[in-house]
Amino acid sequence: MLRKLIVAGALAAMTLGTNPVHAEFPERTVENIFPWSAGTALSVSQVIAKAMGEELGVSVPVISTPGAAGTKAFITAMNRPADGYTIFDGYVAPLVLQPVLGNADWTYKDFKPLHSAVSNAFSIGGRKGETRWTDFEGLMAYGKANPGKLRYSSGSRNNLPHMVIAKVLQSYGVVAQNIPYKTDGDARKDLKAGVLDFSFVNVGAYLQDKEGFEILLVLSELPGAKASYDGAPSITDLKIDLGLSGLAPMGWTWWLVHKDTPDEVADVLRAAMTRAMNRDDVKEQISRVGFVPLDWDHTQYDEIVGPVAGQLGAMSNALAWEEEELKKLR
Amino acid sequence: MLGNKQVNWLVIVFFAVIIAVVFRQIHTSMMEQGIATGGPYDNAAAYPRAIAIIIGMLVMFQAAVNWFKRRPVSPETDLTLEQAYRPMALLGIFALYLGLLGVLGYHLTTTPMIIALLLVCGARPSLHIVVTALLIAFALAYFFEAHLKVVLPGGIYGLNIPW
Amino acid sequence: MLVDSLVAGFGLFMTPLALGLTLLGVLFGLLVGALPGLGPLMGIILLLPVAIGLPPVAAMGFLIAIFVGGSCGGSISAILLRIPGTPLAAATLFDGYPMAQKGRASDAIGIAISASALGGLFGGLVLIFAAPALARVASNFAPPEYTALAITGLIAIAVISDGSLVKGLIAGGFGLLLATIGTDEFSTGYRFTFGTHHMLNGFHIVAVVVGLFAISEMAYQAMSGDLLAKPKITVARPGFRSIAMTLRHWKNLLRSSFIGSFFGALPGAGGVISSFTAYAVAKAMAKPEEKYGEGAEGGVVATESSNNATVGGTLVPSLALGIPGDASSAVLIGALLILGYFPGPTLFEQQPEIVGGIFLVYLASNVFLLIAGILATPLFVYVLRVPKVYLIPTVLLLCSIGTYALQASVFDLFVMLGFGLVGILLRAASYPLAPVVIGIILGPLLENNLRRSLLISQDGYWIFLERPVAALLLGINVLLIVGAIWFAVRQGQKSDEKREVPEAP
Numbered sequence: 001m002l003r004k005l006i007v008a009g010a011l012a013a014m015t016l017g018t019n020p021v022h023a024e025f026p027e028r029t030v031e032n033i034f035p036w037s038a039g040t041a042l043s044v045s046q047v048i049a050k051a052m053g054e055e056l057g058v059s060v061p062v063i064s065t066p067g068a069a070g071t072k073a074f075i076t077a078m079n080r081p082a083d084g085y086t087i088f089d090g091y092v093a094p095l096v097l098q099p100v101l102g103n104a105d106w107t108y109k110d111f112k113p114l115h116s117a118v119s120n121a122f123s124i125g126g127r128k129g130e131t132r133w134t135d136f137e138g139l140m141a142y143g144k145a146n147p148g149k150l151r152y153s154s155g156s157r158n159n160l161p162h163m164v165i166a167k168v169l170q171s172y173g174v175v176a177q178n179i180p181y182k183t184d185g186d187a188r189k190d191l192k193a194g195v196l197d198f199s200f201v202n203v204g205a206y207l208q209d210k211e212g213f214e215i216l217l218v219l220s221e222l223p224g225a226k227a228s229y230d231g232a233p234s235i236t237d238l239k240i241d242l243g244l245s246g247l248a249p250m251g252w253t254w255w256l257v258h259k260d261t262p263d264e265v266a267d268v269l270r271a272a273m274t275r276a277m278n279r280d281d282v283k284e285q286i287s288r289v290g291f292v293p294l295d296w297d298h299t300q301y302d303e304i305v306g307p308v309a310g311q312l313g314a315m316s317n318a319l320a321w322e323e324e325e326l327k328k329l330r
Numbered sequence: 331m332l333g334n335k336q337v338n339w340l341v342i343v344f345f346a347v348i349i350a351v352v353f354r355q356i357h358t359s360m361m362e363q364g365i366a367t368g369g370p371y372d373n374a375a376a377y378p379r380a381i382a383i384i385i386g387m388l389v390m391f392q393a394a395v396n397w398f399k400r401r402p403v404s405p406e407t408d409l410t411l412e413q414a415y416r417p418m419a420l421l422g423i424f425a426l427y428l429g430l431l432g433v434l435g436y437h438l439t440t441t442p443m444i445i446a447l448l449l450v451c452g453a454r455p456s457l458h459i460v461v462t463a464l465l466i467a468f469a470l471a472y473f474f475e476a477h478l479k480v481v482l483p484g485g486i487y488g489l490n491i492p493w
Numbered sequence: 494m495l496v497d498s499l500v501a502g503f504g505l506f507m508t509p510l511a512l513g514l515t516l517l518g519v520l521f522g523l524l525v526g527a528l529p530g531l532g533p534l535m536g537i538i539l540l541l542p543v544a545i546g547l548p549p550v551a552a553m554g555f556l557i558a559i560f561v562g563g564s565c566g567g568s569i570s571a572i573l574l575r576i577p578g579t580p581l582a583a584a585t586l587f588d589g590y591p592m593a594q595k596g597r598a599s600d601a602i603g604i605a606i607s608a609s610a611l612g613g614l615f616g617g618l619v620l621i622f623a624a625p626a627l628a629r630v631a632s633n634f635a636p637p638e639y640t641a642l643a644i645t646g647l648i649a650i651a652v653i654s655d656g657s658l659v660k661g662l663i664a665g666g667f668g669l670l671l672a673t674i675g676t677d678e679f680s681t682g683y684r685f686t687f688g689t690h691h692m693l694n695g696f697h698i699v700a701v702v703v704g705l706f707a708i709s710e711m712a713y714q715a716m717s718g719d720l721l722a723k724p725k726i727t728v729a730r731p732g733f734r735s736i737a738m739t740l741r742h743w744k745n746l747l748r749s750s751f752i753g754s755f756f757g758a759l760p761g762a763g764g765v766i767s768s769f770t771a772y773a774v775a776k777a778m779a780k781p782e783e784k785y786g787e788g789a790e791g792g793v794v795a796t797e798s799s800n801n802a803t804v805g806g807t808l809v810p811s812l813a814l815g816i817p818g819d820a821s822s823a824v825l826i827g828a829l830l831i832l833g834y835f836p837g838p839t840l841f842e843q844q845p846e847i848v849g850g851i852f853l854v855y856l857a858s859n860v861f862l863l864i865a866g867i868l869a870t871p872l873f874v875y876v877l878r879v880p881k882v883y884l885i886p887t888v889l890l891l892c893s894i895g896t897y898a899l900q901a902s903v904f905d906l907f908v909m910l911g912f913g914l915v916g917i918l919l920r921a922a923s924y925p926l927a928p929v930v931i932g933i934i935l936g937p938l939l940e941n942n943l944r945r946s947l948l949i950s951q952d953g954y955w956i957f958l959e960r961p962v963a964a965l966l967l968g969i970n971v972l973l974i975v976g977a978i979w980f981a982v983r984q985g986q987k988s989d990e991k992r993e994v995p996e997a998p
Contacts, residue, residue: 028492029481031901038538038820043545043827050542058492064538065900067694068676068683073691076902082487086483151949157681172484177371179948180678182941183823185816186760194633195949204830208815208837285545289830330369334922341922344915345663352670355685365682370944374677374684377940378670385666392659417712421913424708424889428910431893432903440890449884451720466887472893478539479896 008058023086025265030064032255033077034088035070035094039183040204040289041120045089047285048117048255051276056268062089069159070094071104078106082258084265085297087114090256093307100312101158108309111256112266113301115273116294118286119252121225122161122234124152124168125201128194136216136233139198143174148329150176152198158319160251161200164219166318168235175325188213202251203228204290228290254296254301270298294326338396345389352382419450435485440467495621498841502550502849506857510840511551515854518558519861525559525872526566529703529888530895532579533563534821541828549832549847554854555883556828557808560821561858563799564764565609565866568793569873572601574888576707580698581764581800583706583930584772587653588785588792596790598874603735604790605797606866608746611739612798616757616805617749620812622850625841627806628813631758636945637877637957639761641966643939646766648970649773650928651977655786658977669939671696678937679944691904698933700896700908705926707892708913711885713920722882730871736863742794745775753799757806764803765821765934769927771799805855812836812848 015225020190032049034042045062053060066075074094080086088111095111098104120263126139143150154162157180169176177194181187184205191199192212201213206229218234228236255273257266274297276282286293296304356375360366366375427443444463451458474480476493484490505511518540528694536559544552567582572589585605592601619627634642647665654661675695712989714720739746749771756767775795776785783789788828807818808825815837817823826836834840834847840847876884896909916926950956958964 028490029475029479031481037823038534038827039817040827041824042538043541043824043831046538046542047545047831050545053542060541061479061481061514063901065694065902067927068690069681072690072693073694083488088953149951157679177948181945182678182761182937183817185823189632189760189810189814189816190635193633193635205815208830208835209839250659285831288833291717326371337918337921341918341924344918347665348667348670351685359686360682360684363680363682365677365680365684370679370947372680374680374682377944378673378684381666381669381673385663385670388659388663388666392663395659413716416715417917418887420715420889421712422707425910428893428903428906431906444886444890447889448882451715451882451885453721453882463886466890470890474894474898477620478892478898481901482894482897483903486948 025268026056026058028085029059029061030056030085030087030269032060032089033073034062034064034089035066035073035091036064037066037183038064041240041291044118044286044289044291045253047282048273049277051279051282052272054271055272055275060087069098069103069156071098074104074106078258080258082260084257084261084269086257087269088256088258089253091116091253093252095254095256096164096305096309096310097158097160100309100316108301108305109257112259112261113298113305114255114257114266114270115277115298116296116300116304117253117255118291118293120291121204121218121220121222121228122200122202122251123206123220123229124165124198124216124219125191125206126198126216127194128212128214130214136238139216140169140172140174143169143176144172147175148177148326150174150197151179151195152176153179153181153190153196155184155187155200156180161216161219163312163315163319165200166322167315168217168219170318170321175322175329177326178322202290207290224292254305335396342393342396344391345385349382349386349389352378412429416450420447423447423450431483431485435487435489436471436482437467437489437491438485438487440471494737498849499621499852499915500849501846502851502853504804505548505550505662505846505850506554506853508548508551510548511554511850511854514547514551514555515558515857516861516865518555519562519858519865521561521608522559522564522867523566523569523862523866524562526563526582527578528566528895529570529576529578529707530699530894531898532567532581532699533560534824535899536560536563537821537824539572541824542994544828545831548990549829549834550850550854552828552832553825553851554857556674556825557804557855558858558861560804560825561609561613561801561855561862564613564804565606565797565862568605568609568797569602572793573598573873573876574606574707574884575710576888577702580702580930580934581768582796583702583765583927584653584768584796585793586706586927587772587796588787588789591786591788592793594789595875596786598877599730599870600735600738600790601898603732603867604739604793606870607736607739607863608749608794608797609801610859610863610866611736611746612750612753613801613804613862614856615747615798616802617856617859618805619751619754619758619802620787620805620808620855624809624813625838627754627758628810631760631810632814632816634759634962635960636942636949637761637960637963638966639938639942640763640946640971641957641963642759643935643942644752645966645973646770646931646935646991647939648904648973648977649769651980652773653769653927654925657923657925660922661928663925664919664926665928665932668929668934670932671929671937672936673932673940678941679948696908697896697899697902697905698910698930699899699902700905701912701933702930703896704893704909704912705919705929707888708909709916709920709926711889712913712917714809714881715885716879720885724878733815733867738790739794742791745778745791745794746798748778749775749795749799750802754806754809756799757803757818758809759806760816760818761932761938763807763934764800764940765930767806768796768800769931771795801859808851808855812840812851813838850997866923 009033049060049062070093077086077088187199215229215232218229283293360375424445430439441463448459525531567578568585570576570578570592571582571585575590577583589601650661650665752771753767756762772795807822810816810818811822901926
């Protein structure tokens with residue numbers, strides 16, 4: 001009796017769960033593997049996931065899987081079946097930057113894109129009431145005169161803002177020490193407390209406390225980014241070439257699936273995500289946070305993502321340069 | 331038969347092994363990554379090494395205490411094999427369950443695991459415990475999957491119930 | 494201005510939707526808190542998608558109520574089963590469980606709920622009256638101050654590990670080491686990951702805590718005699734009397750709530766540290782006849798009031814500065830942003846009704862917690878009447894699902910099992926388990942802030958003496974350590990004397 005019941009239960013479970021994948025995808029919850037800790041960016045992914053879930057007719061929970069600059073989330077998702085039930089939240093850091101730095105062995109070609117999601121512009125900001133300089137050129141002049149004395153934060157080490165800031169500093173010949181923080185908020189707190197000299201400030205943080213920051217340089221070439229910082233100077237206003245053209249807007253994420261996922265499944269997800277990203281309520285909610293909703297669809301994936309790897313590769317020497325110069329000063 | 335004294339020594343050995351692993355990792359993996367030397371920006375080994383040394387000193391002190399102390403620390407913890415059988419069986423079943431969970435999935439493994447645990451805990455084999463086990467397994471699955479949107483492990487067959 | 498914002502927010506708060514969701518949030522919070530594994534953070538993340546479709550005050554009420562209920566719920570399983578439902582309740586075990594063993598389970602839960610709610614309300618007053626000022630103080634805490642504070646937290650281990658100071662310190666050091674596993678924030682290198690991607694972010698703290706406490710406890714429970722027996726426990730209904738019992742410890746309540754609000758207002762400190770600190774302080778200041786560790790009401794009052802006051806505290810930097818006080822409030826900020834409001838000084842100026850509404854839903858959550866929690870206490874205590882034969886498998890399964898749900902990882906379950914074995918071993922050799930938790934929580938705070946301080950400093954370790962607050966905190970630490978050693982030596986002598994007496998013929 002006992003055994004019969006178990007077998008019956010197991011069979012029931014099996015018939016419920018193993019219909020062919022393409023019969024009526026999706027049959028159950030689809031999971032998004034998100035590469036960072038809980039915070040604003042997670043909430044933004046949850047907004048898209050919720051809308052996408054409504055389009056698909058199933059829930060799409062976002063699972064925070066932080067670790068190793070986002071690569072843990074990618075490996076976790078790769079180890080799952082390529083059945084469309086797992087979506088990669090493909091931030092540029094784990095998707096392109098970590099492979100460029102030699103910390104991961106995949107390329108953007110190992111994934112099938114669904115749709116681009118959001119981008120997040122950032123800037124170099126100082127605190128209000130700074131007396132040592134009044135603008136970015138002044139900061140650079142100070143840094144040049146005091147090598148190794150400036151303290152700044154890009155959030156974490158070797159992330160995208162770090163690379164861009166290091167590149168900018170390198171082109172001015174300024175050596176400064178990056179201080180890694182667990183969360184961006186802590187870095188901005190220490191900037192305001194006078195412990196740091198400048199820090200990366202994203203749009204969301206700026207919108208929360210416009211009076212608290214002096215935005216020195218917007219690290220994006222998009223006019224929209226400049227506008228979100230109320231017209232603060234951007235890299236296009238500088239007379240130097242950073243080799244950044246086309247890279248902007250940076251800090252984007254594309255939602256991806258494993259490349260072995262059947263096309264008909266990927267198409268269902270693509271259609272749902274495209275509808276979600278085109279919804280006005282979704283765009284509005286994303287914009288409120290200071291993120292930019294993106295409307296590139298999967299056909300533009302190669303064209304947008306392809307060149308980025310090369311550009312980041314060219315920039316990664318800025319990180320090495322910074323490390324070398326700091327070592328020399330010690 | 332495992333006495334309090336032996337358990338105390340076992341813990342000393344446990345911590346000694348951990349300290350050894352810390353030093354071993356610093357000299358192998360961290361060296362290879364180039365994070366075992368330098369200043370606070372690059373040296374990831376200094377802090378765990380310091381902690382390991384402090385633990386090492388404390389463990390040596392504790393070992394000396396164990397050695398010289400004649401009185402048992404707390405006499406009631408002496409354990410006989412008969413007493414240990416049930417928790418060991420319990421942990422064994424649980425470990426087996428976790429091992430199979432990733433392969434066969436939640437729905438195939440959970441009910442048998444609960445039945446086995448009920449039997450180990452002294453329940454008599456009957457239809458009653460099968461029903462209880464099924465109820466517990468599926469009620470919890472329903473709560474977590476249908477309401478909290480958690481996808482429980484489906485195993486290699488991808489067994490998930492679309493509630 | 495303050496009264497104005499409360500008045501302005503009153504209209505948004507006094508809607509059936511806002512009130513109903515706040516109550517629902519408290520109940521859901523109690524549930525996720527009490528279940529091993531899930532806690533307030535997961536509760537908030539799981540229901541955020543629901544909340545962002547709602548009017549702002551109702552949405553925030555829902556999420557904040559989960560935070561409030563979840564910060565209290567862990568105490569219920571700690572008291573009844575000796576399993577902290579969340580790491581926040583790890584210090585509630587010390588006296589809550591012994592109270593339940595003495596037949597005072599309802600009292601203990603009643604006190605835990607009353608203390609949580611009252612502490613939460615205290616945190617609310619701090620939030621309302623002192624948010625900008627406190628936020629200013631807290632925002633001047635920089636890495637050197639955090640380093641000093643982390644050391645203070647470690648000293649608490651000395652107070653809570655009775656009669657086995659060395660074992661407590663070893664366990665605490667073990668926790669510190671565990672916290673180093675994963676990707677190093679500074680060098681970006683991998684430490685103790687043994688080449689597996691599962692370890693890239695270290696062990697999940699919840700998997701460790703559930704393993705250490707819950708799995709080991711179930712193994713111990715399985716050892717006890719007849720598991721089929723239906724425990725005959727007469728459950729007294731303390732009802733609202735437990736509020737009076739809690740208020741009898743008013744000094745402790747105020748002090749612990751203050752500690753909780755303060756640690757809450759410091760971004761990165763959080764509820765676990767505040768509950769352990771409040772417990773250590775309460776124990777150090779208690780009279781010997783109160784018998785902390787053997788079922789003292791004061792112990793439950795201290796831990797539960799402080800960890801819920803922390804909730805109010807974390808909202809201080811979150812709302813006043815837009816800097817999250819901890820992970821849960823980081824998600825709350827995310828929700829608020831999506832709803833179209835920017836926490837920070839401008840929110841107070843431009844949308845006072847939202848600030849007022851949030852204050853009100855926070856206060857209401859605590860009131861609902863008090864009423865609903867106390868009414869539901871007999872329901873919770875019913876767990877004690879379940880024969881162990883059913884309890885053990887159910888708890889083990891709940892631990893598994895609850896821990897799995899954190900990041901959909903089977904590896905976390907093996908971590909849980911592994912730490913179950915470690916817990917059994919440590920308990921068998923009478924090593925206290927709580928210091929392991931303290932070590933894991935304080936580890937990153939200590940190491941990262943120490944290294945950050947040294948990086949920021951232009952002249953090495955002098956940075957700790959150049960900053961007055963850091964220097965002061967370090968001075969206090971030195972005094973505490975000297976005091977702790979003196980205390981330990983005296984205790985040692987006393988217990989030696991005690992032991993020798995019965996042996997004399």
